[in-house]
Amino acid sequence: MQRIPLTGATGLIGGAVLHHALDRDDATEWVCLVRCGSVEQGRQRVAARLSRFTDPFTAQRLARKVEIVPGDFTRADLDMDPRLDGVTHILHLAADTSWWGDERVYRTNHDGTLALARRARAMPGLERFLHVGTAMICGADAPHIVEEDAYPHPDAKHLVAYTVSKAATETSLAESFPDLPIVVARPSIVVGHSTLGAAPSSSILWVVRAADRLRMLPCDPDSAVDIVPADWVAATLYGLLLKPELKHRLYHVSGGAAGSTRWGDLIRAFEAADPSDGDRAFTRFDLADRAALRTRFAEVFGLDGSLKQVMLRATRAYFAFCALDLTFANDRLLDEGFAQSPSLPMYLATCLASSGEILDQFADDLEMFATPAPIVCQPLTVSA
Numbered sequence: 344m345q346r347i348p349l350t351g352a353t354g355l356i357g358g359a360v361l362h363h364a365l366d367r368d369d370a371t372e373w374v375c376l377v378r379c380g381s382v383e384q385g386r387q388r389v390a391a392r393l394s395r396f397t398d399p400f401t402a403q404r405l406a407r408k409v410e411i412v413p414g415d416f417t418r419a420d421l422d423m424d425p426r427l428d429g430v431t432h433i434l435h436l437a438a439d440t441s442w443w444g445d446e447r448v449y450r451t452n453h454d455g456t457l458a459l460a461r462r463a464r465a466m467p468g469l470e471r472f473l474h475v476g477t478a479m480i481c482g483a484d485a486p487h488i489v490e491e492d493a494y495p496h497p498d499a500k501h502l503v504a505y506t507v508s509k510a511a512t513e514t515s516l517a518e519s520f521p522d523l524p525i526v527v528a529r530p531s532i533v534v535g536h537s538t539l540g541a542a543p544s545s546s547i548l549w550v551v552r553a554a555d556r557l558r559m560l561p562c563d564p565d566s567a568v569d570i571v572p573a574d575w576v577a578a579t580l581y582g583l584l585l586k587p588e589l590k591h592r593l594y595h596v597s598g599g600a601a602g603s604t605r606w607g608d609l610i611r612a613f614e615a616a617d618p619s620d621g622d623r624a625f626t627r628f629d630l631a632d633r634a635a636l637r638t639r640f641a642e643v644f645g646l647d648g649s650l651k652q653v654m655l656r657a658t659r660a661y662f663a664f665c666a667l668d669l670t671f672a673n674d675r676l677l678d679e680g681f682a683q684s685p686s687l688p689m690y691l692a693t694c695l696a697s698s699g700e701i702l703d704q705f706a707d708d709l710e711m712f713a714t715p716a717p718i719v720c721q722p723l724t725v726s727a
């Protein structure tokens with residue numbers, strides 16, 4: 344019998360993994376560590392996330408299959424709840440994914456993960472602790488093909504505080520917890536769902552759509568961006584969590600050479616999905632030329648209101664990532680027998696068919712670009 348605490352069940356990837364797992368209807372016990380005031384409130388938060396993948400009735404039914412432990416993973420080492428003792432695996436997805444939150448992001452992602460690792464030492468039956476990092480810890484100076492073992496690297500040139508915190512977490516886990524059965528999975532860039540499109544989340548999809556509307560790229564159309572869908576990431580993480588033997592302790596969960604997306608292919612996919620606009624002519628611009636992007640953005644979206652101002656800033660930040668031309672090697676994953684991911688051009692039409700306005704999709708992602716407000720921590724004492 345497997346018993347698995349999951350952090351981040353109310354987030355995009357956590358919801359996708361939970362849906363994938365519960366849909367299989369096996370005997371695994373899932374224990375979701377959720378920030379909430381009561382078990383029922385936590386269950387409703389999980390059900391709300393699951394309902395992005397299925398109808399509301401099924402979501403409620405599936406949410407009834409999990410145990411809810413209200414709490415904050417960053418204080419897990421203080422939580423002696425016995426329900427966290429007899430576990431076999433941990434899937435740690437929770438993170439503060441805001442890009443510019445510096446101190447709070449570091450406290451949550453680095454310090455919080457170490458707190459969970461300390462708690463894991465008191466789990467005698469633990470077989471695997473799957474920590475989910477991010478492939479973007481390679482920073483801005485990485486080679487075009489990024490290999491797992493090259494990072495974290497102390498000289499990596501990070502573009503945002505979020506990746507600093509994720510890199511430091513991996514370093515500290517390796518240094519301080521060699522006794523734990525930790526495996527690190529690093530997804531690349533998660534966009535949409537291969538069959539549900541934008542319905543579960545439009546996170547980052549708005550950037551790709553904005554690039555299309557702006558008809559501007561900060562890079563050559565031949566350059567690559569490593570994008571994978573949430574459902575494939577979920578199935579792969581589930582496999583990495585439960586596969587009895589793994590050859591490595593570190594995996595990219597990425598498109599790799601065969602599955603990453605060339606911008607040129609993405610442009611063709613937009614043309615195929617929306618032929619009314621004919622062939623799309625893109626201009627290449629220099630990211631250092633701030634006025635070029637601003638002027639074009641104002642023409643296409645307008646710059647009235649703070650939401651559009653923040654969207655311009657976020658677009659510029661994402662374009663900096665897009666221009667890096669990175670592909671994250673996935674040979675290890677394929678060698679373990681995992682399926683190759685679909686590339687975004689293969690499911691772009693599905694994403695567009697289920698999309699609303701770009702600005703609304705950006706508004707859904709707004710939390711990533713806001714300076715975080717202080718967290719109000721819930722008490723760790725648990726009522727069953």
Ligand SMILES: NC(=O)c1ccc[n+]([C@@H]2O[C@H](COP(=O)([O-])OP(=O)(O)OC[C@H]3O[C@@H](n4cnc5c(N)ncnc54)[C@H](OP(=O)(O)O)[C@@H]3O)[C@@H](O)[C@H]2O)c1
Pocket residue numbers: 350351352353354355356357376377378414415416417435436437438439440451455475476477478509529530531532533534
């Ligand atoms: N999405 C991507 O493109 C991508 C790419 C590479 C790696 N990753 C990694 O994948 C993981 C999941 O990403 P995601 O996109 O699913 O993130 P997300 O949608 O932003 O969800 C974050 C999750 O973490 C939870 N959380 C944050 N702080 C917490 C705390 N102190 N205690 C308990 N729960 C807390 C959130 O709970 P609340 O609902 O209570 O806020 C939410 O469930 C992260 O580790 C991220 O770094 C994501």
